[in-house]
Amino acid sequence: MTAPVTTFRPDIEGLRAIAVSGVIAFHFGMSDLPGGFIGVDIFFVISGYLITRHLMQEIGRSGTVDLWRFYGRRARRLLPASLLVIATTLAAGYFILAPSEQQLYAKGALFASSYVINLWLLRWSFDYFAADTASNPFLHFWSLSVEEQFYLLWPAFLLLVAWFRPGARGIALILGVVALVSFGVSAWMTSESQPWAFYFSPLRAWEFAVGGLVSLVVAERWASGFRFSPVMGWTGIALIAVAYLSVSETDPFPGFIALLPVAGTAMLLLSGARKSAVGPASLLSLPPFQWTGKLSYSLYLWHWPVIVYATILWPDLTLAGRLACLAVTVGLSFLSYRYVENPVRSNGWLSAGSLRSLGLAALLTSLGVTLSFGAAQIAARSVGPEQKLIADSAARSSSARQIDSACVASLEQTKPRSCSLGASKPQKTIVLFGDSHADHWSTPLAKIAETNNWRLVTYLKSSCSVAAVPTWNVRLMRAYSECDAWRQTAMKEIASLKPDAVIVSQFSYSYVENDVNGGLKHLVSRDVWAGGLRASLAALRKTGAEVVLLRDVPVHKSYLDRCVARSLWQGRSSTVCDTPRREAIDERVSKTEQVASAGLDGVRYVDLTELFCNDTTCPAMIGGKLTFRDRHHIATPFAATLAGSMQRAIFGNQVAARWP
Template identity: 85%
Template sequence: MSAGPSTFRPDIEGLRAIAVGGVVAFHFGMSNLPGGFIGVDIFFVISGFLITRHLMQEIGRSGTVDLWRFYGRRARRLLPASLLVIVATLLAGYFILAPSEQQLYAKGALFASSYVINLWLLRWSFDYFAADTAINPFLHFWSLSVEEQFYLLWPAFLLLVARFRPGERGVAVFLGVATVASFAACAWMTTVSQPWAFYFSPLRAWEFAVGGLVSLTVAERWASGFRFAPAMGWAGLALIVVTYLTVSEADPFPGFLALMPVLGTAMLLLSGARQSAAGPAALLSLAPFQWTGKLSYSLYLWHWPVIVFATILIPDLSLAGRLACLAATFGLSLLSYHFVENPVRLSGWLSAGSVRSLGLAALLTSSGVTLSYGAAQVAARSVDPDQKLIAESAARSSSARQVDAGCVASLEQTEPRSCSLGAEEPRKTIVLFGDSHADHWSTPLAKIAEANNWRVVTYLKSSCSVAEVPTWNVRLMRAYEECDAWRKSAMKEIAKLKPDAVIVAQFSYSYVENDVNGGLEHLVSRNVWGGGLRASLAKLGETGAEVVLLRDVPVHKSYLDRCVARSLWQGRSATVCDTPRDQAIDERISETEQAATAGLRGVRYVDLTELFCNATTCPAMIGGKLTFRDRHHIATPYAATLAGSMQRAIFGNQIAAHWQ
């Protein structure tokens, strides 16, 4: 938003270009710019600066704020393009996404239309950087919801404060207090529950408030007399660039890390008040920055659904393909800017009365909600029996979870909790020990136990390795100390139980460096992995139990439930979802794990890969059943068919006498 032609600052337009450029580069897979997502934080500070400046000028002139006029302007500026993108995305999704996905993301469209999708994402326990988010075409609307919630409350807040403490200095004091309180809460929450810190508007309010403080303290007269303003501007730009280059999705963000782009933006805004040829304002005023900044809102709206749908249709999208997506994004942005944004924003008829603009807002909002609801209903009627079967297969819980959802310890849990499957008075007791990749084996193990009058006792914890290695939890965004405590206690309980056998399974590809599930940070080297694994296996072997380490399952290139459902919807074969064996398996990890078991008494390594892959391919469907419910968790109906093969591989000829 610009306060008017006389106060237009081209450096802010250029700063918008830097912000949207970082976000687009990050989402388009530019690995050299891992922190590009912080462009959103730049937008927040700019919004706080411009809106606060405009509102304080109005309060200064009239002593009040015309709230309806303010809301009307915001509605004309934001809602038409937003609704256009929502409708276009729903329409494209009808042809590209499976009906089950259409139903889910139509809900996202509904909440985006009503400006609360950030709260929906919180309730849905979505991590912005989790793999699930990669195909949510409405994910990026979270920041627009935060902005719109800010626009709704900020004018009334400023008006109230200005009446209580007249003058810019009094308002600045209140903004300072709000900044410190919001930032402190955000920094704390980042360490406790990062999604709340990321999505929840009050915990992002400090970024807007910083912009507001700058608008009050900058007083162009101050910056114009500040001889070091250009140097401060370059330092601010450097802070943003450093954040773009060094911060990544694996870091605890926003928290203290968000200070870098926020302070960098504040420094640029302060510096830019003095339009010096020696400062970055001159660079940001260049035509490419101005042109891109002018399109920044449309670019932000269009870029995400474009890249999401492109990567769904072409999973291995090349550089040329991504450049084509970039060109498409610019093309769509130009069209919406010239034919939707500007005509509505500059409409004299709409501007003539607040009631007209607010009526438009009500019409656009209700239209978005209605169309989203209608899209969900259409999708629900489009699900055929085969698609329903795939969805049910992916949703079925493992045997352990069917006994009790608490069988798999949560992230914060440190005390082990065992669950028992099979006979109450068993001939033999087997312990299943590990993370969610151990859990999916509970289904065939339960069938084996039932057939042989055995008992299976599970010790399971999400994202926790059996190997004694440092673990970083991507959801907690910190060292996973709870895993270390849980593992130690669980192993003590296993020793007290004195089982006949311990089956160990874990998602190795999420803990150790590999070429299959790459791109993750904080992975340990294979040497460290082998040493930590050997230490744990040796301790388990000291219990006197037979210890069996299962090789990790293959990791597919796509979420099989979604991919197969889409292929059915599009009339294609499910084989399009198969993954070449050499892309699903890293043989070096298997070699490291086999070496870790070598020479350990009573410890064996069992490879069940042939249950999922042939010599060249890991199919998405085997025997008419979905093999995995996502990329790497075995679908429960398929897991149930593996009991016989698993029993022969683990309890067969090698130790048959021991188990008969």
């Protein structure tokens, strides 16, 4: 069924070097390669090619596949180095991470050890207030879990297909159907629920299947007469380069965008099957590519925990610091390859019997799970009163969420749901309108309402601006049409309430161009923002209510709950988590909003920045309380202390006269 092919292809080793280099460059903050994360997709196609080639050769020789031998070989190749990195990362995390983080990420280590961390991350990704994923030192294991799930199922699938004797073209047809179905669902899910398309292995199966198709094309010599294979190879290089240079993490990925690296990799694999002095295979066979490709697995394993821990310890890591991290990564990778990965993989005693290798796999898996569980238990016993106070401050919900978590509409929800706090028979009705940045004000406003016998009615939706501007949701990876529908209906309901005042708050820095929360795509210009905001404020004013627009809160450089907890654990002052005022606030956005609200009778702009920042600094803690639970959501215990200041700033000193 399959013609013999060369066992080792240097160009594939070089292609691995391109893949891992892109991933490392992206994670190490090289903005010139915003699409470097696509290197993972190159790895998927390579794996599909190599595994399918190997399995089809074995089926062609013997008519079957020795599954236990295959699984044993994969275990010797992958698990020893993986366990070494997991154990080292857990040990280093004890000294670097706060106990609460150690507990959380020990779960990640456990799921990584059992090859299902992609499913854990899939569930985690839907939590809007989930912990900062960028500080998860086991995050990169998601792709290894996808590969290991592929290794588990693909041999049995090919064996089943071959059992029906469809011939090489029949197998290619089946793989083509698998690729088309998987890609079609993946492209659809990218626009509907991007995390499923990204993390769920069946929706990545098309990339492996493409590699498998290429292996059949090469094995059967179907492309042997193609005269322009060097052109095809260089075209493949160009497609990968375009992806590396133009795609970013804010794009709807994988979807159709993933066709670029997948098609480019397929072209390179086809091109390299024929030796050519002018093709890219000659470039990829050069010693630097070969050396990097040989270490690619270890480089991938080590680079992420190294850069994560380095940026935690030194948040303002310089270029020199990142180069030092690269040197550490290369050093650790060489050592683990030389003394762990390669010796175990080529060990004669283990290779002599499948049961020995499978026993090693069971031992390493059990050891990884045990170490992870033990690390979580040690971390749980390390949580002292100070750590517990920070964790509780970050975990406490706003007043609106305390009465009902549904008070803040989900991303897909278009029908508003109002929530009422305060007096049941109020003298005045106040509406709080906006996104999660309005929600964190519900705590002091609820206290104000209760004190003054008012009713506070909330209309809140995650990531939805009050300003009537087009928005792009970075979690859905598409235009946020649900926000437009929700806003229109909510404003109609607010008008029917005939409130005395409407307080507007929103995360402006996530919608309009700024230097505080930069790097996001699809932010509207300040002119567009001003027009959309003015239109919404004018519409709210037509209800007869006084309209108060709150300036957005500062945005910190780090997640304060984690940063403060780490500083306490490491014996440092919480001031290391403070953010300079100039970095936390973009005055241009404030001026734009002031202009948008100016001249509208009954509309006021209120700036509460002084509650969070002094002239130079926005502290992480004020009066012994955590100011924000992450980078920009006010911690509820601190928000509760702002009621008096907020009442004076919004309602003035004549509350008893104007707002009984």
